[in-house]
Amino acid sequence: MTAGPLVASLGASRSRRRPRRLASHQTASAWLLLAPFVVIFLLFTAIPIVASLGISLTDLQGADLRTPFNVDFTGLKNYVDLFKSAQFVGSIGNTFYFVLVGVPVTMIIGFLLAVVLNNAVRRARPVFRAIFYAPVVANVVSVALIWQYAFNDAGTVNTALKAIGIPGPDWLGDTHLAMPVVIALGVWRNFGTAMLLFLAGLQGVPQDVHEAAAIDGAGWWRRLFSITVPLLMPTILLVSVLLSVFYLQVFDEPYLLTKGGPLNSTESMSLYTYQQFGFGNFGTSSAASFILLLIVALVSVIQFRLLRPRA
């Protein structure tokens, strides 16, 4: 999950004061109402974060789960080993590749669609909005199947290329081409989210500024870059950070399309973590996931810094 609501709540987190006598009556009820959340929070967020750090300093294996006394404290060994592992270091590179290409492409597509829908389409807008948002709710396992059929050696894409005389490559079997296909699936799944957030942001761009600029003779592109983009900067920033945090955790696309291959060229950090977990290397897996947690936290801190003045 990403940090979106944080931003929305920054300004609203102050509660209204109530008379003291009421407050004391409400305390027990309040914690009773909060109890389920507190239990789930402790079991599946608080304890796991602490445990994750703890496990990452041990050689815990899957087989040790019922016999915790076999586990040895190994200090930072897992972390040192990880940074010596070409596969893990490669997975960091692949994750950033996914983020640095995927985020801008997703945003540009989402932004252009939002601007066109907002400015030039009126009656058909809900229809287009629904179509472009549908991939967000679609199940990724189903969609990845189609991606595989389309991009396999004798798939639809290559059949189409052959028809115009170009020999198609083995997309998902090529170390240079697999990642772009993986990114394309990520973009296809998420541009609808970006579009929706930009559409919401565009509602806040005052129209009179636009009209004044138009009367002064500013063309459509000029107004787009001189008025819309600057006024939309908070939304652009928000979308970029939301997508970055989300894409840093990319798992579904490479897991379903390539299992991280060929030659680990599409292996993301989440996928590496999951695979180490699958091998029973819980210590290594936790150390890898803790590094991912630090990276995501760093991006979140940057998000706070950038967004706080406006909130």
Added chain:
Amino acid sequence: MTTETLPSTITSGSAVRAPVRVALYTALGAAALVTVLPFVWVLSGSLRTTADIQSDPGVWLPSSVTFDNFVRLFSISGFTGYLVNSIVVAAIVVVGNIIAASAAGYALAKLDFPGKKLAFGAVMASVMVPFAAVFVPQFVVIVNLHLSDTLLGIALPSLVFPISIFIIRQYASVIPDEVIEAARIDGAGELHIFFRIFLPLAGPAVATVTIMSFLYAWNNLIWPLVVAQSSSTYTLPVGLAATSQAAAHVTDYGLVLAGAVVVMLPVLILFLFLQRYFVQGIAATGIR
């Protein structure tokens, strides 16, 4: 809404001229086509025989329609079980979120108590934690609760989404404090007020929470993958991924695509009819 004033800004100064309009709609149409093509393909492929798909995989519309794939899917492949598992998990998650997340959202919005800031901080913190960073210890917790390879183990961590708490808490500000104060003066307890007064008034927010938590529970892949050890606890996405990767089915496109339809269709139908709740959910939170 500014919808009505928008066209005037276009017409003032530089109107969207007819050729531009045609070009824009052509581009939008092309983008829409690329977006829906995979859906069309899944649906049409599921209605063709496997031999038909293999002979010409690029065809978009089936030449003859057959429901054989669906019949085989539910009779031989274990999909009936996956479907039931998915429904059970989604039901637990949705009911949990409606009650527990609403209760937490109500307490954070309308009650005053010591530790409120701490509780709110916990909600914020759990939004920020990336799943990949905690699933190993989460699994250790599940094992220690003796819930590994159970449907409850799949559902339990999703029982109270922090996002759901945010949605309810945000909506609660719309409900006037006076309504709640009046009930208190009449001597109603906080639990009574929550169930009988707040929850019915929070209908739209509860609807959004229902949709969002259903969507997440239904589509989630990685956590069920971690918890489910045997095919008897597979949810639909896990079952579909396993089926499509199993040697016995890997070339049985028709069967696999029928599975894809079963996984995808309920959410797409819900989306079609309840679009505004999906949209509100994302507008409120910025996430899916």
